[in-house]
Every structure is written in structure tokens, then in C-alpha cells.
Amino acid sequence: MEDDVPAFLKGNVLVPLKIDVTYNGARLVDTFSWNLYNSCMSIDEFALMTCIDLNLSNGFQDKIKQQIQEQVEAFVDIVSLIKTHGATIVPNWSTKIREHQTITMGIRHNTLDYTDKISWDPMSSSITPEQFAYITCKDLGLPTELRxxxxxxxRETLFRWVIALIENPDSTDTSVAAEFKVSDTKVSLAQSYHAVEMATSLWKRAKPSTLEETAAVPR
Incomplete structure (x- = not known):
């Protein structure tokens, strides 16, 4: 039922992507959100424009494309799994997904450290993560790079939380885990679970500790 689907999985679903590409001694690390079903450009176009904008060699293009394609395909399976089987796999699904989640922020930009702890209603569509980021940066006078x-x-925290619910269907802890861990309890849907493992691996692959490292290419 659509009423039992979290707001961030409705409509134009934005998914958190991370890329970590090395080529000829240079490295590109970046994080961004991707419109899963209605992107304004193709993955090929995005990879090409990234290389042009950052003056990267052509060798980066195919690697960027491959990593994005892997994650997008994984998220398509994950979102389908959640929408189709979430209520069947997880006892009291309707109740668990309505519990507010505490999200802890810790982001550094130059000499600025932004830390915050917010309570997020997964079912509310009154504000999106992008709107929250815009308002927060505007109200606190934070640089736009933080948005x-x-x-x-x-978005990444919410996805980790809902995947953890499906991987641990009988758990009584419905809060966001501080560090996402793959459970020993496996969902008995081979193709979809492969997508979960892929996304988990990709989340762990690129973790820039500061914004300065994002999209940074060594000279």
C-alpha cells in the first residue's frame, strides 16, 4: 500500500550516490543525489560533463559511468524490494516506519564544522532533505557547498535505516544505527539482496572526511 511507503520513496525518488575513481594517479571522490526514475540527463552525459567541468582526462569517464550505473541499478532493486515486500517481511511494518528517526550530522568545510542532531519523520512530505538543507544553510549563514x-x-541515513529494517525484520530496535552493518539474517530474495550488498559496499567505498576532499583531483 502506498500509505505504508516512506515519503522519500515516493514520486521522484532521489538516491544518495558516491563515486571514488582513480586514474593515472589522480583521484575523484564525490557524493550527490540522483533522480532514480526521471533524471534530467543520462549517466553518459553526467560522466562526460563531470570530466569537462573538472578538467579530467577521458579515462575517468567510463569509470564514473560504471560506478553510477552499478548504484542506480542496485537502488532500483532496493526500492522495489522495499515497496513490494517491506510490509510482508517486517512485522509491524506500518508502525515501525512511522517512528521518527534521529539523524546526527557531522560535516566539515574548510575550518567550519557543522554538527547537528535532527528528528526526521520518514512519512512526512512537508519538507524534503533538500529543502531542509537550504533552510538550514540560509538560517545559519552556512556556505552553499554544505547543502x-x-x-x-x-537520504543515505534513511536508506540505511529502512534496509536495516528489512535485513533485521524481527529486531525491536527501529532507530537509525550509528554505523550500518550487514546482518547475519539474509532476506530470502536473491536478486534483491545482491543489490543490498552492492549498495552497502558502495557506501563504504567513498567516505571523504571533509568537503575539501570531495571532487578533489591531486595535482
Whole structure:
């Protein structure tokens, strides 16, 4: 039922992506959100524009494309799994997904450290992570570079939480875990679970500790 689907999985679903590409001694690390079903450009176009904008060699293009494609395909399976089987797999699904989640922020930009702890209603569509990031940066006078970092952190945390619910269907702890861990309890849907493992691996692959490292290419 659509009423039992979290707000961040409705409509134009934005998913948190991370890329970590090395080529000829240079490295590109970046995090961003991707419109899963209605992107304004193709993955090929995005990879090409990234290389042009950052003056990267052509060798980066195929690697960027491959990593994005892997994650997008994984998220398509994950979102389908959640929408189709969430209520069947997880006892009291309707109740658990309505519990507010505490999300802890810790982002550094130059000499600025932004830390915050927010309570997020997964079922509310009154504000999106992007709107929250915009308002927060405007109200606190934070640099605009923090906006995508904040919104991406919220979306990644929400995805980690709902995947953890499905991987641990009998758990009584429905809060966001501080560090996402793959459970020993496996969902008995081979193709979809493979997607969960892929996304988990990709989340762990690229973790820039500061915004300065994001999209940074060594000279």
C-alpha cells in the first residue's frame, strides 16, 4: 500500500550516490543525489560533463559511468524490494516506519564544522532533505557547498535505516544505527539482496572526511 511507503520513496525518488575513481594517479571522490526514475540527463552525459567541468582526462569517464550505473541499478532493486515486500517481511511494518528517526550530522568545510542532531519523520512530505538543507544553510549563514552534503547525509541515513529494517525484520530496535552493518539474517530474495550488498559496499567505498576532499583531483 502506498500509505505504508516512506515519503522519500515516493514520486521522484532521489538516491544518495558516491563515486571514488582513480586514474593515472589522480583521484575523484564525490557524493550527490540522483533522480532514480526521471533524471534530467543520462549517466553518459553526467560522466562526460563531470570530466569537462573538472578538467579530467577521458579515462575517468567510463569509470564514473560504471560506478553510477552499478548504484542506480542496485537502488532500483532496493526500492522495489522495499515497496513490494517491506510490509510482508517486517512485522509491524506500518508502525515501525512511522517512528521518527534521529539523524546526527557531522560535516566539515574548510575550518567550519557543522554538527547537528535532527528528528526526521520518514512519512512526512512537508519538507524534503533538500529543502531542509537550504533552510538550514540560509538560517545559519552556512556556505552553499554544505547543502548537498546535508541533504545527501539525510537520504543515505534513511536508506540505511529502512534496509536495516528489512535485513533485521524481527529486531525491536527501529532507530537509525550509528554505523550500518550487514546482518547475519539474509532476506530470502536473491536478486534483491545482491543489490543490498552492492549498495552497502558502495557506501563504504567513498567516505571523504571533509568537503575539501570531495571532487578533489591531486595535482
Amino acid at each position: 548537498p552534503a546535508i541533504s545527501n547525509k539525510i
